[in-house]
Amino acid sequence: MGWENLLLGFQVALQPFNLGLAVLGITLGTIIGVLPGLGGANGVAILLPLTFSMNPTSAIILLTSLYWGALFGGAITSILFNIPGEPWSVATTFDGYPMARNGQGGEALTAAFTSSFVGALFSVVLITLFAPLLAEIALKFGPPEFFAIQLLTFSSFIGLGGGNPIKSLVSILIGFILASAGLDIVTGQLRLTFGITELMKGFDFIIAVIGLFGIGEILLSVEEGLAFRGVSARINPTVVWQTWKILPRYYRTFIRSAFIGFWMGFKPGGATPASFMSYAFARRFSRNPERFGQGEIEGVVAPETAAHAAGGASLLPMITLGIPGSPTAAVMLGGLIIWGLQPGPMLFREKPEFVWGLIASMYTGNVIGVAMVLAFVPLFAAILRIPFPILTPLIVVICAVGSYAVHDSMVDIWYMLLFGVIGYVFKKLDYPLAPLVLALVLGDLAENALRQSLIMSQGSLLILFERPISGVISAVALVFFALPLLQPYLRRARKPPVPVTASHDG
Amino acid sequence: MRTADLTTALILIAGGALVIWDSLRLGIGWGTDGPQSGFFPFWLAVLLVCSCAAIALQARRRASRAPFITRAQARPVLSTLLPSAGFVLLTQFIGLYVAAMLFMGFYMRWFGRYGWIPVALLSVLFPVLTFVVFEKWFLVPMPKGPLEAWLGY
Numbered sequence: 027m028g029w030e031n032l033l034l035g036f037q038v039a040l041q042p043f044n045l046g047l048a049v050l051g052i053t054l055g056t057i058i059g060v061l062p063g064l065g066g067a068n069g070v071a072i073l074l075p076l077t078f079s080m081n082p083t084s085a086i087i088l089l090t091s092l093y094w095g096a097l098f099g100g101a102i103t104s105i106l107f108n109i110p111g112e113p114w115s116v117a118t119t120f121d122g123y124p125m126a127r128n129g130q131g132g133e134a135l136t137a138a139f140t141s142s143f144v145g146a147l148f149s150v151v152l153i154t155l156f157a158p159l160l161a162e163i164a165l166k167f168g169p170p171e172f173f174a175i176q177l178l179t180f181s182s183f184i185g186l187g188g189g190n191p192i193k194s195l196v197s198i199l200i201g202f203i204l205a206s207a208g209l210d211i212v213t214g215q216l217r218l219t220f221g222i223t224e225l226m227k228g229f230d231f232i233i234a235v236i237g238l239f240g241i242g243e244i245l246l247s248v249e250e251g252l253a254f255r256g257v258s259a260r261i262n263p264t265v266v267w268q269t270w271k272i273l274p275r276y277y278r279t280f281i282r283s284a285f286i287g288f289w290m291g292f293k294p295g296g297a298t299p300a301s302f303m304s305y306a307f308a309r310r311f312s313r314n315p316e317r318f319g320q321g322e323i324e325g326v327v328a329p330e331t332a333a334h335a336a337g338g339a340s341l342l343p344m345i346t347l348g349i350p351g352s353p354t355a356a357v358m359l360g361g362l363i364i365w366g367l368q369p370g371p372m373l374f375r376e377k378p379e380f381v382w383g384l385i386a387s388m389y390t391g392n393v394i395g396v397a398m399v400l401a402f403v404p405l406f407a408a409i410l411r412i413p414f415p416i417l418t419p420l421i422v423v424i425c426a427v428g429s430y431a432v433h434d435s436m437v438d439i440w441y442m443l444l445f446g447v448i449g450y451v452f453k454k455l456d457y458p459l460a461p462l463v464l465a466l467v468l469g470d471l472a473e474n475a476l477r478q479s480l481i482m483s484q485g486s487l488l489i490l491f492e493r494p495i496s497g498v499i500s501a502v503a504l505v506f507f508a509l510p511l512l513q514p515y516l517r518r519a520r521k522p523p524v525p526v527t528a529s530h531d532g
Numbered sequence: 533m534r535t536a537d538l539t540t541a542l543i544l545i546a547g548g549a550l551v552i553w554d555s556l557r558l559g560i561g562w563g564t565d566g567p568q569s570g571f572f573p574f575w576l577a578v579l580l581v582c583s584c585a586a587i588a589l590q591a592r593r594r595a596s597r598a599p600f601i602t603r604a605q606a607r608p609v610l611s612t613l614l615p616s617a618g619f620v621l622l623t624q625f626i627g628l629y630v631a632a633m634l635f636m637g638f639y640m641r642w643f644g645r646y647g648w649i650p651v652a653l654l655s656v657l658f659p660v661l662t663f664v665v666f667e668k669w670f671l672v673p674m675p676k677g678p679l680e681a682w683l684g685y
Contacts, residue, residue, distance in 0.1 A: 076670045192583050192590070196544065199580040203551055206573045215569040218554050241616070248608040249601070415644025416654060419636040422616050426628065427662060431672045439620050447613070454600065455537055473572045481566040 032154060035382030039390045044087050048387060051091025052395045058092070059099020060409050064421060065112050066096035067353040067463070068240040071232045072428030074361050082365040083380050087387040089358055090341070094146065094391050096354075097337050098399045099406065101138040101330060106131060106407050114297040114333040117305040121318060121325030128321050132265035135403055137323050138330045140273060141280070143396040145331035148284040149291065149338025150388040153345075157374075157385070160346040164371035167347075169478035170489050174499035175349055176472045177490075178506070183461040185506030193457045201462040204229045205469020212477065224437050231466040232360055233429050235353060237442040238459050240425040242449020244418060261403050269323075276327050279308050283328045287335025292343055292351055297336035304332035338388065345381060346371060349468065353460050356467040536600035537591035541584040548584065551577035615639055627677030629659040 038044065058069035070089050077085035100115040105122035118138060125134035167175075180198050184191045207218040208228025219225040283304035290300035308328035309318045318325045340351030341358075348370035350356035362369045373381050399406070429442040449459060465472075483489035490500045555570030555577065562568070601609070615635060622631035637655035640646045666672045667685070676685060 075672050076666075079671065190587075190590075192586050196580060196583045196587065199576050199583065200544070202576050203547075203573055203580065206576070210569045212566075213563070213569045215558055217558060217569055217573060218551060220554070245609050245612060248612045249605045413644060415640050415646070416636075418612055418643075419615075419619075419632075419639040420658065422612075422619065423628075423632045423635065423658070423662070426620065426623065426632075427666060427674060430628065430674060431666070434673065436624055436675060439623060443617060443620055446616075450609075451536070451540065455533075455540055457540075476572065477566050485562055485567075 031158075031378060031382045032386060034379060035384070035386030036390075038083055038379055038383035039087065039386035044084055044383075044387065045390065045394075047084055047088045048091040048391050048394055049398070051088045052095035052098075052391065052398055055092035055095020055097075056099040056102075056395075056399060056406050057095075057409060059096035059112070060102055060406050061417070061421065064424075065100075065239055065243070066093050067357055068236045068425070068428075069096055070354055070357045070361075071235045072240075072424060074232060074357065074364070075428065075431030077361065078364065082362070082367055082377075083383040085361065085365060086358065086380070086384050087391070089361060090384065090387060091391045091395070093337070093354055093358075094388075094395045097146075097334055098139060098142060098395055101142060102135065102399070102403060102406055103410060105134045105138060105326070107410055109410075114301045114329070114336070116298070117301040117329035118326060118333075120305065120329075121320070121322050124319070124321035125323065125326065130321065132261040133269045133323065134321075134326050135261055136266045136269040136400065137273065137326045139396050139399050140270065141283075141327045141330035142334040143392055144280055145284050145287055145334035145336075146338045146392045147389070148331075149288050149335045149342075150385070150392070152288055153338065153342050153388070154385055157342060157346050157381075160342070161371040161374040164347050167371075167495070168493075169475045169482065170493055170496040171499070172347075172349075173472065173475035173479050174490055174496035174503065175343075175347060176468055176475065177503040178499050179349060179351075179468070180461065180465065181503040181506035183458070183464075185509035189456055189458060191510035193455075194461055197452070197457050197459065197462040198465045201465025202469045202472070204234075205231075205466045206473065211470075212474070227433075229441065229466065230432060230438065231463055232357060232432050233438045233441045234445050234466055235357055235463055236425050236429050237445025238449035238452075238463065239353070240421065241442060241446025242453055242459075244421055245446065245450040246453055248414070248418060261400065266400060272323065273327070276324050278311070279304075279324055279328050280331055282307060282311075283331035284335045287332035288339045290332075291336025291339030297333050297340070297352065300336040301329035301333040304328045341388075344369070345373065345384065348471075350464065353463045356464055360467065533596045533598050533600055534591055538588055541588040541591065544584045545581050545588075548577040548581040552581070611643060612639075623675055625677065627680055628674040629663055630677055630679050632659045632662065 039048075054073070055066070055069060058064045059066070064072075070092055073089065073092060077088060080088070096112075100110065100112040101118055101122070103109045104115040104118040105126050108119050108123040110116040110119050122134045122138060125131065183198065184194045203218075205228070208216070208226055210217050216226060286304045286307070287297075287300045290303065291297055305318075305325060305328050308324050309315045312318065312322075312324060314322075337352075340355050342351070344350045344355040344359055348359065348368075350359045359369050367373065367377060367380065425442060426439050429438045430436070432438060452459060452462075479489050480487070483492075489496075491497045551573050555574035558570030559568035560570040560574040615638060619631050619635035622634060633655045636658060637651050640651045640654065641648075662674075666674060
C-alpha cells in the first residue's frame with residue numbers, strides 16, 4: 027500500500043487546471059442535481075462528449091466532480107422543496123422538509139451537506155486502502171470469475187433491489203438483448219438487425235441513459251402539474267457553526283450509516299436501500315424515535331451519510347474490476363473506453379497517475395464541494411424557481427445535444443426520444459431502469475466472459491462453480507436470485523427490519 | 533394500470549419471440565469455436581418470454597384498476613412529448629439551433645403564455661449560448677441547416 031501513490035495522485039489533482047475543472051464540475055453537477063429530469067447519470071452522459079479532447083485524468087476529474095455535485099444538489103431539493111431529485115434522497119425528505127418548514131432549513135442543509143461529506147470521505151478512505159488490494163486479486167481472475175461477478179451484480183438487483191423481482195429481471199434481460207444487437211465481434215455475424223442498416227451499430231447506452239432518465243423524467247414531472255412550492259432557508263456562518271457544534275453528538279449514527287452505505291454501495295443499486303436502512307436503524311436506536319418524521323436532525327444525518335458513502339463505494343468496482351456499481355459509474359466506464367483506457371485491474375499498473383489522480387480528486391472534490399454548496403445554497407435553490415415552460419424545452423434541447431454529440435448521428439436523437447417514452451412507461455409500471463442500463467453497458471463483456479468460460483469447459487456451465495473464487499461468488503449470486511422466492515418464509519420467521527423500497531437508484 | 537401492464541408484457545413477449553426467431557436463424561448450438569452467435573440472445577429471450585408471461589398472469593390477478601394515466605395528466609405529457617418530437621424532426625432538416633429556437637419559443641408562448649418579448653429574448657439567447665459553448669469552445673459540431681450555412685458555418 028503506497029502512500030507515495032496517493033501523493034502522486036494529489037500532485038495531479040491539485041494542479042490549478044484540474045482544481046478549476048473540479049470547481050466547474052461541482053457547479054454544473056449541483057445545478058444538474060437540482061434540476062428535475064437531470065441527474066448524476068445523464069448529466070455525466072451529456073457532458074461526456076465535451077471531454078473527448080481532454081486528457082483522461084482531467085476528464086475523469088471533471089466527471090467525478092459532477093457526480094459529487096449532483097449528489098449534493100439532490101439534498102437541496104429534498105429539504106427545501108420536498109422533491110427528492112434522486113431516489114436515494116427520498117429518506118432525506120422525511121425529516122429534512124419538516125425541519126425546513128419549522129424554520130430550521132439552514133440547520134437541515136448544513137447537516138445534510140456535512141453528512142454527505144463525511145459519508146463520501148469515509149468511502150474514499152476505504153477505496154484508497156482497498157482498491158489496490160482488490161485490483162491485485164482481480165489480476166488473477168479469469169473469464170469464469172468475471173462472469174460470476176456479473177451474475178452477482180445482477181442478482182443483487184433482483185434480491186436486494188426491492189420492488190417486483192420479475193420486473194427487475196425483465197429490465198436486465200431487455201438490457202442484455204439490446205446490447206447484443208448489431209455486429210457480433212466474435213463470429214462477425216449481424217444479430218437482430220433484420221436487414222436494417224441503422225441497427226447495425228447497435229444501441230449506445232449513453233443515448234439510453236439520456237433518454238430513459240432525462241426525457242422520461244421530464245415527462246413524469248410535467249404530468250404532476252408542476253408547481254414547486256419551496257421553503258426558503260437562511261444559511262449563514264452562525265447557523266453552520268451552531269449545527270457543527272451539535273453534529274458530533276451523533277457520531278454513532280455517522281459511523282453506523284457510513285458502514286451501511288459502504289457495504290450496500292459497492293453492490294449495484296445500493297444507495298437507495300442503504301439510505302432507507304440507515305434511516306430505519308437511526309430511528310430504532312434513537313432515544314426519542316417519536317420525533318422522527320417531525321424534523322429530527324438525526325433523520326437527515328443518517329440517510330445522507332449512507333447515500334454518499336454508497337455513492338463513493340459504487341466507484342470501487344468500476345476502477346478495480348471494470349464493472350460499474352451504478353448507472354453513473356457505468357457512464358464513466360464508457361468514458362474510460364472512449365478515452366482509450368482499458369478499464370479493469372491493469373489500470374493500477376499501467377496508468378497509476380490516472381487511478382491515483384482520480385482517487386485524490388475524490389478528496390479534493392468533496393472538500394471543494396461542501397464548501398461551495400454551503401456558500402451558494404440560495405443561488406442553487408433559485409434554479410428551481412425557474413418556471414417550467416422555460417425549463418422543459420431547455421432540458422429537452424440539452425439532452426438532444428448530448429445524444430447527438432456521442433456519434434454525430436441524427437438517429438441517436440430519435441433513439442433518445444424513443445428511450446424517453448420507454449422510460450416514462452416503465453417508470454409508471456415499476457420496471458426499474460438502472461438494471462437495464464447496467465445490462466446494456468455490460469452486455470458484451472458478460473457475453474464474452476460466458477463464451478470464454480464455456481470454451482474453457484467445453485460447454486459445461488458447471489465451470490462457474492468448480493473454481494474456488496467464482497464458485498463462492500456464483501453461489502452468493504444464486505442465493506440473491508432465490509431471495510424473492512424465499513422471502514415469504516423468512517418473513518414468517520421474523521419481522522422485516524427494513525422498509526423495502528420500490529425504486530432503484532440512478 | 534392493468535391494461536397497460538398487460539399490453540407492455542404482450543409487446544415484450546412479441547419482441548422476445550422476434551429475438552428467438554432471429555437467434556434460431558443464427559444458430560444457438562455449439563459452433564466450431566464455441567457457442568454460436570444466437571446462443572446468448574436465444575436464452576435471454578426465452579427467459580424474457582417466461583418472465584413476461586408471469587408478469588401478465590400477476591397483472592391479471594392483482595393489478596390495480598386505477599387508470600394508467602388520467603385525462604388531466606395526459607394533456608401536459610402529450611403537449612410536451614409532441615413538440616419535442618417536432619423539434620427532433622425539425623432538427624433533421626433545419627439544424628439543431630434554429631429548431632431549438634422555434635421549439636423554445638413555441639413552448640413558452642403556447643404552454644407558458646409568456647409575452648412576446650421574453651419569448652423572443654430567451655428563445656434566441658439560449659441557442660446562441662449553446663452554439664458558443666459547444667461549437668466554439670468545445671468544438672463539438674451539431675446538426676446545422678440553411679441559416680448556419682448562410683452565416684458561413
